[in-house]
Amino acid sequence: MDYLIRFTQIHESFRKPETDALATLANIDLEWVFYSEESPFAIVRFPQPQAKDSAAAARSLITRSILSYSIYELWGSGHDYPSLHADVRHRTSALWPQHCHSTFRFEVDAFQGSHTAAEHRDIIESFAYTGFHGPIRMRNPDNQFVVFEEYELDAPIPKWTCLGRLIAESGRKAINKYSLKKRSYIATTSMDAELSLVTANLAHAADGKLCYDPFVGTGSFPLACAHFGASVFGSDLDGRSIRGKKGRDVKGNFKQYGTSSLYLGGFVADLTNTPLRRERFLDAILCDPPYGVREGLKVLGSNKPSLQEEVLLADGQPAHLAASYLPPKKVYSFTRMLGDILDFSAIMLVDDGRLCMWMPVAGATATDEEDDTDATEEYAVPQHPALEIVSECTQHFNKWSRRLLTYRRRHDSCVDGDAMLAYRAERLGLQSVNGVGTADDLNSFRRKYFQGFLDPALPRKHEKLPHTY
Template identity: 30%
Template sequence: MATTTSRSCLQYLLHLAQDNLDFRLPEIKALLALRGKPFLPDANFKEKSPFWCLDGLCEEDVRGIMARSVCAKSALELWGHGKSHSELKTSLLNYPSANMLPFMQKDSTYRINVYTFNKTLEMADRIKRIDSLEYLPFEGTVSLKSPEHIFCLLEDYGTDPNNIPEHPDYIYFGRWIVDGQRELIRSHSVKSRHFIGNTSMDAGLSFIMANQAKVKENDLVFDPFVGTGSLLVACSQFGAYVCGTDIDYNTIHGKGRSSRKNQKWRGPDENIRANLRQYGTEKMYLDVMVSDAAKPVWREAELFDAIITDPPYGIRESTRRTGSHKDITKPPDGIYAESHVPVSQAYHLSDIFTDLLHFSAHHLVMGGRLVYWLPVHRPEYCEEMLPLHPSLQLISNCEQTLSSHTSRRLITMEKIKKPEELEGLAHLTDPRFCPYQGHNAFREKYFSGVNKRCGKDEEKSDVSGE
C-alpha cells in the first residue's frame, strides 16, 4: 500500500462491529454519498474484515460518517500497517513525521490502546506491544485517564474462531479520531422503550435503515406501515420530520392490549409521540393516522425525501387490507346480500410490494430513497424475484437470516426518474415489474415445518412482520 505523503491525502481506518455484516457496506456507502464522497477502499479491502482502509477522505468526512454509523465502532488516522511487526515498523518509519509531530509534542498527554480481533492478549503481552513502539518519537507524557491524544495498535487474527493463528494476519497503528454511534443501539433499545408492540423493529436495524435511506436534517420521512414507530424514532434522531400510517386503529391510538409482560392493557400515554418524547425528538413528530396502504390518501405530489418501512409478512396473521364496493362479488352460498361490502380482505404480499413501489415512485422526491424489508423463502430466492419499478433503481439488497429456510432482505431503492403515466399503470399487471410472486405463500412456507430445524427458539425469532 502507498504511504501517505501529505495531510491532504491521509488514509483512514474504520474499525467495524462484527454483527449485521451484510449491512455495513451499504450503510457506509450511503453515509459517504450523503457527503458527496465515493467509497474508495484500499487494495487489501475485504468486506467481512473488521478493518477497512479508506482513501480520498478528510478528517471532517470521517467525523461526519461516524456521527451517524451504527456499524462502525471507531475511526483512526492510519499511520502505518503491515503483515508483521517489522513491516509495521518500516511503514511507520516511512510515514511523514510532519503528520505525526503535532500529536507528539512535549507538553501533550497521550495513551496507547491495544486491540486484538479474534484473540485475547494477556496484560503483559499488551505492555510488550506498547514498549515495542519505542522507535516512535513520543515526546509527551502518558496519561491513562484523560489523554489529549489516543493512539491504537490493532492486531487482526482473522475471522475463524476455530483456527486462530499464533501471529496476527495484519497489524495497524494510528491516531484515534472518533467513535461511531453504537451507543444508540443501547440507549434506544426497545426493551426500555415507552410504547412497543410485537413487531417493534430492533434499534440497530432501525438506525441502519435510516442511514441507508440517507435521511438528513429537515427531511420529510414517511412510514406507511408505521406500527409503534420504531423507524420514525430512528429518523427523527437524525433530524428528519416524520409521519406514518397504519391500518390498525389501536396501534395508531395507543389503545388495546399491551405487548409487555405483566401488563394487560396499554397505558394512557403509550403511543408513537411519547416514544419520540422519550428520546427528545418530539419536535420532529408530524403525526400518524389510520389508513390502508392499499388505498393511499396522499395527493399526487413528490412529498417525501425517504419512505422507510417494514410491511407485514403475514406471519402472525394473514395480511389484510380494507374492502370496498369494487370488491363486491356474488356470494356463492347466498348468505350475504349482493351489496355486501367486505370489511377487509386478503392483501397478498406481492400486491403489498407492488403498491409500495408504485406509491414510492409517485411520492418520493427525485433522488429520494425507499428502504424496506422483503421476506423470502431462501431455497427459492434469486435476485430476479425482487420487485422492480422503472422509476426506482436498486441500490442495495442485504440479507438477515431468520431461520434455515426464511430470511428478510433489506432493499434500498432510489428514485431516478419520474413515473410516466402509462408505465405507472402498466407495472401493475406487467410481470417484469412485479416478479415477486410471494402472495401469501411466504406464510405457508414459514409454517410448513421447514423452519423447525433449530427447534423452538427459531420459531420465536423476531420475524417482525405482523
C-alpha cells in the first residue's frame, strides 16, 4: 500500500530531510515514490518487512513531523476524475466491505484551486459506488476520506487528483504551543518555533538523548529538543542571555512548558574555552552561531602578552577571581568558528550522533539591466573527516540565505586516518592567524552584509536580518 503525505508548502527544502530523519529515528525503511518541492503532496511506501504493518509505520513516521499536516492511505490517483475512479476501484475494492458500516466523512482539499458548495457535494457523491452505509460523522469519524486536487496556478481544472484515508496527523500543533509570541523569555536572536522544532527532528532529539547548544541564547533549540523528551543543556559567551532579568530567564522557559526536569542548566563558555570533558558523550549538538554583524565575532582570550598571563591585583588576588572581573576577548574568524564547531562535534558526539548547524550564505550580484539576482556562495559547506554530511536545507531571504547543515558522526573505524592528520595540520595553521586583523577581515559575511550583498561598485543597501545575527 502506498501512502500520501500532505506537506506544508513552506520551507520546501527542509521537508524531505526532516521526513528522512524521522524515518531513520524510528528505524523505518522509507521509499519515495513521488516527491517535488513544487508540490505539497508526496507518495511514499514502506518496503518489507514493514509492509505487513505499514499503517503503524506511517503513524510512527508522521506523528512528530512539523512540516507536514498528515499522512493518508492512498486509495487511488489520476490525472482526472475518470482515471481516479478507475484507480480507486482497482486498488481498494477489496477494502470497501470492512469499512462499509463504519462512521465516515469526506472532504475536498484543492491546492491552488477552489469549489462552490455544490461542486464539493458533487465530487463527494461521485464516490458513492464505494457503498459506505455507516452514519456520516463530521467530528472524529472512524474513517476520514479526503479528495486531493492539485492545480496549476489559475488553471480551471486540476492536473492531478487522488483519494486518501487518514492514518495520522502530524505534530505541527507544537508550533503554536512554542510560539515566540507566547514565550515568557525571548530576545532578538531567538529562533522561531517552527524551525527550532524542525532542527530538533533533524538532530534526532528523543527520550534518553543528551543534546547541547553551545550558543544557547534564550534556549530555543534546547526547548524544542526537550519537547521530544531529550535532556538538554547549553552555554553562551554572554551569560546575561542565560540569566535573563526580572524573573525571566532560560530556566523560566522550561518551567513554562513543563520540561524543567529535562533542563540540566547553562554556563558561560565558548568552544575554544569549554569546561566540558573532552569525551564522546553527546547525542546531538544544535547551534545557530552568531553571524558577527552587529559587532565583530569575539572569543575569550587576548593578543596582548600582558593579558595572556595571570594578572594580580594590588592586594595579590588574581584578577579573574574578582566579582567584577570581565574576561578579555579577541576578534574571531567566522571560518575558524565553523571549523571549531565541527572539530568540537567530532570530539564530543557518540557514534551516529548528529550536529545541526545553521550558517549564512551571502551574496547576490545585481545589474541595472535585470532585476534577477544570481546567488553566489560566500562559504563552502564545511567538511570534517569524522563527520558525514546528511542534509543541506536552505532558507531564502531577499539578498541572502542561510543553510541548516546536518552531519552524522562516523564510527571511528570509518574515519580516514590520513585525512584526519591533514585536517589537524591545517587547523594548526589557522590557529596561528586567528584573532589577527579587523572584524571585517575575519568575516566576509559581515563585509558583504554592509555592502548590501551587491557589487561594491553599486550603491550600498542594507537588509535587516530576520532573527539571528
